[in-house]
Amino acid sequence: MFSESAIKKIGRSETILILTGAGISAESGVPTFRGENGLWKKYKPEELATPDAFRNDPVLVWEWYRYRRDIIRSVEPNPGHLALAAMEETVPNLVLVTQNVDGLHARSGSKRILEVHGNIMRSRCSQCARTLPADEETWRNGVPVCECGGMMRPDVVWFGESLPRQVLEEAFTAAEECDVCLSIGTSALVQPAASIPWHAVQAGAYVLEINPESTPLTPHIQEFVKGKAGIVLPELLRQVREQQQKNPGR
Ligand code: OAD
Numbered sequence: 001m002f003s004e005s006a007i008k009k010i011g012r013s014e015t016i017l018i019l020t021g022a023g024i025s026a027e028s029g030v031p032t033f034r035g036e037n038g039l040w041k042k043y044k045p046e047e048l049a050t051p052d053a054f055r056n057d058p059v060l061v062w063e064w065y066r067y068r069r070d071i072i073r074s075v076e077p078n079p080g081h082l083a084l085a086a087m088e089e090t091v092p093n094l095v096l097v098t099q100n101v102d103g104l105h106a107r108s109g110s111k112r113i114l115e116v117h118g119n120i121m122r123s124r125c126s127q128c129a130r131t132l133p134a135d136e137e138t139w140r141n142g143v144p145v146c147e148c149g150g151m152m153r154p155d156v157v158w159f160g161e162s163l164p165r166q167v168l169e170e171a172f173t174a175a176e177e178c179d180v181c182l183s184i185g186t187s188a189l190v191q192p193a194a195s196i197p198w199h200a201v202q203a204g205a206y207v208l209e210i211n212p213e214s215t216p217l218t219p220h221i222q223e224f225v226k227g228k229a230g231i232v233l234p235e236l237l238r239q240v241r242e243q244q245q246k247n248p249g250r
Helices: 004-012 053-058 058-074 080-085 165-177 195-202 231-244
Strands: 014-021 093-098 113-115 118-125 132-134 139-141 142-145 150-155 180-184 206-211 224-225
Touching: 004 206, 004 231, 014 080, 014 165, 014 195, 053 058, 058 118, 058 142, 058 150, 080 231, 093 165, 139 150, 142 150, 165 195, 180 195, 195 206, 206 231
Parallel strands: 014 093, 014 180, 093 113, 180 206, 206 224
Antiparallel strands: 118 132, 118 150, 139 142
């Protein structure tokens, strides 16, 4: 499944950057965005996850986010998430950058997480920018409202919006400094997150991708492992631990 050099590189690395996308949560039962199950009421994410869509029909946009929140509340982290959380113990510095808004990495025990697209279980006031966890929201006529009177929106990044600057800077710095980069379960299409592994390629890192399908990144990296994250990642963790036990020291 993996080359010997990949296992050695990961086992000896000082800094690993991991980028995850919707694919890592697919085996938990969260639909991906571009897969066949990704559509809701025939809308594409690009039609609902925008500031314009929210201005035009906030109730519809919130209906979609409530539907997605309900899915996320009902699912559990899968062996892929758990393997990444356990991988923090095998490397001095592991930075986990996720495009997912589902919070499943935190629920599985990962500690250093950069959520570049926000978190669906939080809302933010469109007037005063106050943020609230989902369970503290006050709803009126199909939308949560802030105590300032403003309308709350999901605290996620929409198409056409900038990503949180500091979080993104940390992700790009990690991409430039890492020895190894893993790109897992992402179509590698949505910018700027998709360019994080490209930065790692350019900075000379060993880049490994895990996905059942190839992506635009695939031809440019050292190793592509075709498969599901929930199967591939526990095996990767097992082999890295075995290698570290055989060859202690970096
Ligand atoms: P996509 O839905 O574009 O891609 C999911 C990827 O996961 C695809 O490449 C699948 O082949 C792969 N995949 C499916 N099942 C898998 C499994 N079991 N294990 C590993 N990989 C699997 O999702 P993202 O790349 O995350 O942005 O999409 C990026 C962004 O576009 C999202 O964060 C969201 C979306 O619109 C915003 O909402 C701003």
